[in-house]
Amino acid sequence: MTIPHRIQDFAEDLTAIRRDLHEHPELGFQEVRTSGIVAAELTRLGIEVATGLGKTGVVGVLKGNRPGKTIGLRADMDALPIDEQTNLPWSSKTPGVMHACGHDAHTTMLLGAARYLAEDRDFAGTAVFIFQPAEEGLGGARAMIADGLFTQFPCDEIYGLHNSPFHQPGEIGVKPGQAMAGANFFDITVTGKGAHAAMPEAAVDPVVIAADLVGQMQSIKARNVPSGERDRGVDHPDPRR
Numbered sequence: 001m002t003i004p005h006r007i008q009d010f011a012e013d014l015t016a017i018r019r020d021l022h023e024h025p026e027l028g029f030q031e032v033r034t035s036g037i038v039a040a041e042l043t044r045l046g047i048e049v050a051t052g053l054g055k056t057g058v059v060g061v062l063k064g065n066r067p068g069k070t071i072g073l074r075a076d077m078d079a080l081p082i083d084e085q086t087n088l089p090w091s092s093k094t095p096g097v098m099h100a101c102g103h104d105a106h107t108t109m110l111l112g113a114a115r116y117l118a119e120d121r122d123f124a125g126t127a128v129f130i131f132q133p134a135e136e137g138l139g140g141a142r143a144m145i146a147d148g149l150f151t152q153f154p155c156d157e158i159y160g161l162h163n164s165p166f167h168q169p170g171e172i173g174v175k176p177g178q179a180m181a182g183a184n185f186f187d188i189t190v191t192g193k194g195a196h197a198a199m200p201e202a203a204v205d206p207v208v209i210a211a212d213l214v215g216q217m218q219s220i221k222a223r224n225v226p227s228g229e230r231d232r233g234v235d236h237p238d239p240r241r
Helices: 005-009 011-023 032-044 103-120 140-146 206-222
Strands: 048-053 057-063 066-076 124-132 157-160
Touching: 005 011, 005 103, 011 032, 011 103, 032 048, 032 057, 032 103, 032 124, 057 103, 057 140, 066 103, 103 124, 124 140
Parallel strands: 066 124, 066 157
Antiparallel strands: 048 057, 057 124
């Protein structure tokens, strides 16, 4: 991948932003400092800015010099509750919180894209820069949408990315369909029956049931759906039946 000279010219600025964000990580819905930096940088670039969507989310809007589609570009901003032990000069200064998933880099990359496009606005349509809070399981995307993200900023298409430790530097991987894992949340209640510890046979032990349930639920999918087709909504009848 060849990096345009215009981006190379401000690469050191982006590196400084990324390292600053890495030093000051913030958990989901607590990205007050981070969103402030994002909003300030977008404003400096002459980009229209909206804040407070999904509590700490930020949106920037930039119109090109000719008509076209409205394209959303999205990055996440939150860190993880992990104690950093890298000993790098820009290690986290917040005990127990670290950008272990690379959202500091995602935020910086989107700021870099915004700067690149804002310099001369030589593109068709409108770019919408979406900086999402609370991606790590807290529903930051839902919160932004509930606050009217796509009502205020309707997009024809949206693009996002994630850093990958499995690719070489400068290499980008793309594929049709789903590219990374998604997560859904649900609760299972196991109800048992108590008994004296000396008479476990009289009990219905929910701990044993729950422990067995974990293995059984994993095997249902793993033994019936080909690994390359899981989570695609493909129904595969059991050939043994």
